[in-house]
Amino acid sequence: MADGRKQEFAVVGKSVPRVDGPPKVTGTPIYTVDMERPGMLHAAILRSTVPHGRIRRVDKSRAEQAEGVVLVVTGEDLKTMPGIDPYFGPAFRDQAILAIDKVRYIGDPIAAVVATRRELAYEALDLIDVEYEELPPVLDPVEAARPGSPLVHEQLRPAKAFADLAEIEPGKATNVCYHFKLRRGDVEQGFAQSAHVFEDWYYSPPAQHMMMEPHAALAWVDSDGVLTVITGSQSPSYVKGSLGAIFGLPQNKVRVMVPLVGGAYGGKLYDKLEPLASLLTFMARRPVKIQLTREEVFITITKHGVVSHVRTGVSQDGKILARKVEVYWDTGAYADIAPRVVHKSGYTSAGAYRVPNIWIDSYCVYTNKPPAGAFRGFGVPQVVWALESQMDMIAEKLGRDPLQFRLENVLLEGDLFATGTPVHSAGLKESLEAVAREIKWEPGVRKAVKPGTKSGVARAKGVACGIKAVITPSISGAIVVMNNDASVNVLTSTVEMGQGSDTALSQIAAEELGVRLQDVRVMHPDTAVTPYDTITAGSRSTYHMGNAIRLAAQEVKRQLFETASDRLEVDPDQLVARDGRIFVAEAPTRGLPIPEVFQARFGARGATLQGQAVFKTYAAPMDHETGQSEKVTEYWFPGATAAEVEVDLETGKVRVVKLVEACDVGRAINPHHCEQQIIGSALISLGQTLFEQMILENGELLNPTLLDYKVLTLKDVPESAVPIVIEVPHKDGPFGAKGVGETGTLSVSAAIGNAVYRATGVRVKELPITPEKVLRGLRAGQ
């Protein structure tokens, strides 16, 4: 951080303490799981036990008689309910509130029991009898994509819920619900000119978000007929729209409120429990709460399992001439947001390099498995795993240092991305150089195995980088209300789920209005009063909501200046707002405290000034056949990882000794937050690299509890874990800021995989890098 900048801004660019700190260390925040409502009932969900089948009959009569049970609903009941369109989904309306006619995965909701107590609702599930006619399940995404495979969905309806998905049209009679294509240059000619061509398959398994607060929703209908839902959702505005569509309600009769969220990471986007909770409260005429068990969370939404085939041609002097990538996304039984995942990570599938000839096919494929959707990184980590593993293989073959090889090919300011879009504010080179410095990179081709700290241990370093684009177009609205004591309420639908948005957005408002941080309160989403926001995800809030708040605050400032300029008898454009005062820039003593400006304007206690703004980004239309677009995204966020590992040559166990993650954030509104995001996402990725995976057999999840699904703990944290904030300011970002929530996820797996190779000569192409795989490789190499 440049020193000049500290003087430039009062609050922005400083690691001010988090505004949510005091409640969080005293345990007082109220999350959705804590919410109650007088007369509240509890619901439990009966789930399919077969991966694919027709529902012959559901007998709920015994459950209806059980203790405490108020009602039992099935998909069959939904068919005949007037005024309800029971299907939802952000890309395709492919998911029914409760399965209608068919079940598509083990865990698919079939019926719901509403009871006076949660235990009673769960107990009554055992009393429902379901008869299935089993259908052949489709379990492998590559097989499922072939013509003639059994169909998971016989037909599909596009949802038209988001502008960036407006043109998605499904194919007919196929499990491929979305196919992304990118064609640039002449890929075959590129291969023909190449001195070497590399071709490999890679795999990244399905994984779990494992947010500590499980999914929950509490719904009721107010006395004036407003459907009200409290939910730990990352997308309250979307949920409002979706509930309106399902139940045929005007938008002012749906109210979605989101309190603090206990972790989400992409797993609490779009419709989750809200449609069912709403249905049940309409039927029971009492408030209904649903809260999932941990086992249910595991099968509600997952990170995509991905199979990739990467073919790359390079010249003898180390230029990448052609790249052909084929990616299969196992999206499970329902598409959720997968088409967007496939689209967005589709167009980055040629990597962060200058490549003149590119051919990408990215397939989003239904299977009879738990649905997959957004996961921190939005598909890019799975693709980067493949691309960046292969980059090291190419470097070795060419006899090049892998870092140098990357630096020579990496995209620089103004270079054209695979989509034909010029790259701006993409500090890839800066990120790579920063991690190399921090890890003390020793240039060279792979060295012979180095003895580690003890015998039988090999130690080496690896590097990788990745780039992701922010969702474009998207929209954020904000209302800034200033009270007559200069305190401020910011109305926004951005969700605080741990990323620190309450603090960062407060900083932006405080900076713009010239008030203290503690004068600003960011209100949590309540769609009855907070404006539309696309989603809290995809590292978009600081930039989009930050810009909206800035513009709304400027509108408040304009009104303050208007009044102050009368009083001070100067032009408004000579005024500034700072330290709670409006004063003449050239003569700081000539000014008024904000409360006096209010007094002059209103003369009324309790008066407020409002400003509102909608910030909207645009993308140039993308050609459907070639994936080319002059402007595919509003901004890029690049990152790089360096890892030093120790591999036990006897057990194959990998230990990451040092992990360095550098991310270009544009400008850090709060440097410490950025570091938290960078290292938090890098560590989660470390866990996913070494042990995390959902193990499915015939569509059944074999490790659905925290006892058998291993995640990263404090014991697995490297001795040294270093976040590095890179700042390549964006011309349109608020104070130059972009986003940072996901950047740290992109290249961790590949950097570790590359380090393991450099230590042992074992190239693992299927995550996670388990001791068995390393050992197998070591044995094969002997």
Added chain:
Amino acid sequence: MNRNPLTVSVNGAEHVLSVPGDRRLLDLLRDELGLMGVREGCGVGACGTCTVLLDGVPVNACLTLAVTTRGRSVTTIEGLARDGELHPVQQAFLEERGFQCGFCTPGMILTAVGLLRENPSPTVEEVTDYLGGNLCRCAGYPDMIRAVLRGAERCREAGGRPSATPEGPEAARLRAMGKGEEG
């Protein structure tokens, strides 16, 4: 369902209750005493989110039956601050920002207090070992390690304040009471 008499001290206040034999301590604290800082992450003893101190020792409230706390002393995150002043470990978590979404934070802080009761000057390895059963999916682990070390320092400065449970006569009295009921 059979209910059992239960006298237990929670955050320094004595409660006379009657609970079913299968009631989890977690539910007793949340549903009957309104202590919502006790949080459930897994319900099977695998995440540490529900950690409370039982006579000063961290336990998983999801695996502890309420009746087993008879005559004992329970401390939840709500009982850690005294007279409006944060416990040194809370203060350290605040300063080092050892939290993000905050869901795991009460369990994390209470486990750290438990550690410092046993070991006032832990090494990094002792911290990661002791807190290894507490999952944080926001993975702000490095901040937490720093927070615990700083908390240790603050406790030492404060003259060994990690104590988060009434010791001495009050505890003895409660224990005696518990025995009396059983007999």
